[in-house]
Amino acid sequence: MRSLLYPEWLIDGSGNPPLHNQVVVLEGDRITAVEPAATVAARPDDTVSHLPETTLLPGLINNHVHLVLPGDNTPFLPWADLQSDATLALWAEHNAQVSLRAGITTVRDCGGRKAVVINLRDAQRLGVAGGAQVITCGWPITITGGHTRFFGGEVDGIDGVTRMVRYAVSLGVDFIKVMGSGGGTPGSLAQFPAFKLEEMRAIVETAHGLGRKVCVHCIATDSIRIAVEAGVDLIEHAMFYGPDGLPHYDERVAEQLAQAGIPVTPTMQVNRDMIERTTGPEQEGWLRRREGHQQAVDGLRRLGVPLLAGSDAGWRATSFDSFWKELDELASAGMTPVQAVRAATAAVTAALGMADEFGAIKPGQRADLLIAHGDVSTDLSYLQQVHSVYQNGELVV
């Protein structure tokens, strides 16, 4: 049995302007045709949905989340230490459900405690847990005293990191996440690189040898340099902090990054959410961070670095149902709305090597779709007005 969907506007994920008067045909879990509406005749047993004043687009992919964290401005310490693994798993499933209701059909989890998020992904595959499809690194690999050490990934030295990558892969992680510099964890130093080049190379070599990509959290400029030199696959944040703890966009490092063709997920929404939550000097600090980061992201965009949309949901005050804001931040750093949609769909699956499977509205792709009220190509805030969501061809919202 087929479903025929007739939206007013169609954004296919390619970054091209929206199409009009199209029909999208679903059969089973696949998109089987995308044609001008007049060319497909409905059969008696087809389900026909006329969707005036709506935009149909690929289900969104949030390329950087932390499902085990609440994202409601609760300080993550001691919070994370006080929860059992079972409670964190339930939180993670809840956050995957919240994401799905907001039109996010896939999330890439960039780190939880130990195997909790791997267990959730496996439970989804067994059909006993729901929500957005989870792609997971398990936990982030971090130096002694490093960022998110409370998730259980502290390790040092070439032997140590090699062993940990092998162990993570044996538990079934989809990719490897490394903390290339410190971050918001007290005692970790965001303005300095964490792992040495030799350690980073060992991580990349071991992971690649086992068929896994490596993504690296980089706040410090020197951590970006090390990650590029080690040949990593993806960079998170790219905030270009100098040793003084302030953002200093470095065109030379950005050019190395562009030449290597490494995609960046800048996670800009965290700043925006904190600006909305704070006042006075604290707010001024977040405003400065945002300005520095937007300048860096605009610079990377001009150099042709592929930019991917990931909100860091779970972290600080970034919720799982407000991902449209990350797309809006990318737009304020110079992208058009349809390019921002591409950054949250086809550009992600291209970067992850999954473009044949999902992320676009075209025949053969998995039927993960978001239908939103309004013309999303004119205003990304229409993404909040969810009409319906399909996952694997099933109407789930």
Ligand SMILES: [Zn+2]
């Ligand atoms: Zn993160």
